[in-house]
Amino acid sequence: MRELERKNIRVKKSGFERTLAVLLIVITAVPTYGVVYWYETNRYPVVGGDGGTKEFYVTAIMWQFYPQNITVNKGDHVIIHLTSMDVQHGLYNVQWNLTSNVFANETKTIAFTADKVGVFEYYCTYYCGIGHFDMKGYIKVEDQQ
Numbered sequence: 001m002r003e004l005e006r007k008n009i010r011v012k013k014s015g016f017e018r019t020l021a022v023l024l025i026v027i028t029a030v031p032t033y034g035v036v037y038w039y040e041t042n043r044y045p046v047v048g049g050d051g052g053t054k055e056f057y058v059t060a061i062m063w064q065f066y067p068q069n070i071t072v073n074k075g076d077h078v079i080i081h082l083t084s085m086d087v088q089h090g091l092y093n094v095q096w097n098l099t100s101n102v103f104a105n106e107t108k109t110i111a112f113t114a115d116k117v118g119v120f121e122y123y124c125t126y127y128c129g130i131g132h133f134d135m136k137g138y139i140k141v142e143d144q145q
């Protein structure tokens, strides 16, 4: 091969080789992305709280909340510190009437008692770009009984 290159002879790659190269990239990239995405949206960074208190940091960034899912137990006092990484974002949840509004690099804290069991959605209330209407997060409240 090197000998051929030195003699300035072009080694042609077949279409099959190119297809194989692209396929290998796809085969390795897709699961990597999947694992990273799953990890980022499913870890529960409980940063504090003892007994009946659970405390979370939630980051709003175009156009997602990280972590997207948080899990608590019924009866927990939940504290959420919401931070925006880029532009203005809002937060609204109908079950506990949670409202918040954060500018870039601002953090605000909301708190409530998780007195209902189920999966509850909250969403961004401030138009922040094309993905705004899909910007949602979920609070899962589990019954301990």
Ligand SMILES: [Cu+2]
Pocket: 089, 090, 124, 125, 126, 127, 128, 129, 132, 133, 135
């Ligand atoms: Cu938004």
